Amino acid sequence: MKSEITCKDCVDLLMDYIDHSLDPGTYSRLDDHLHSCPPCIHFLKSYRKCSELSGQLKDQRVQIPLELENRLKGFLKAEIAKPEPPASKH
Ligand SMILES: [Zn+2]
Numbered sequence: 279m280k281s282e283i284t285c286k287d288c289v290d291l292l293m294d295y296i297d298h299s300l301d302p303g304t305y306s307r308l309d310d311h312l313h314s315c316p317p318c319i320h321f322l323k324s325y326r327k328c329s330e331l332s333g334q335l336k337d338q339r340v341q342i343p344l345e346l347e348n349r350l351k352g353f354l355k356a357e358i359a360k361p362e363p364p365a366s367k368h
Pocket residue numbers: 284285286288311315317318
């Protein structure tokens with residue numbers, strides 16, 4: 279069963295990705311996607327930074343404020359929704 283990871287999946291899976299609680303197959307597919315998708319890398323970095331800032335609770339799943347999570351998701355959705363740059367005309 280193969281399914282492509284999309285940017286939308288990325289948003290949903292990112293928490294588990296950081297947590298290392300994804301199954302290996304999903305993890306590597308998401309990893310592939312992240313390496314080829316700048317907006318998602320940006321999202322991941324923002325998310326990680328946020329997790330670090332959230333505290334040093336090693337044994338606890340890091341919770342980021344819902345408002346910030348929504349802002350990050352909004353940012354990513356805006357990136358995804360951007361139209362393709364117009365082809366150069368001569
Ligand atoms: Zn993406």
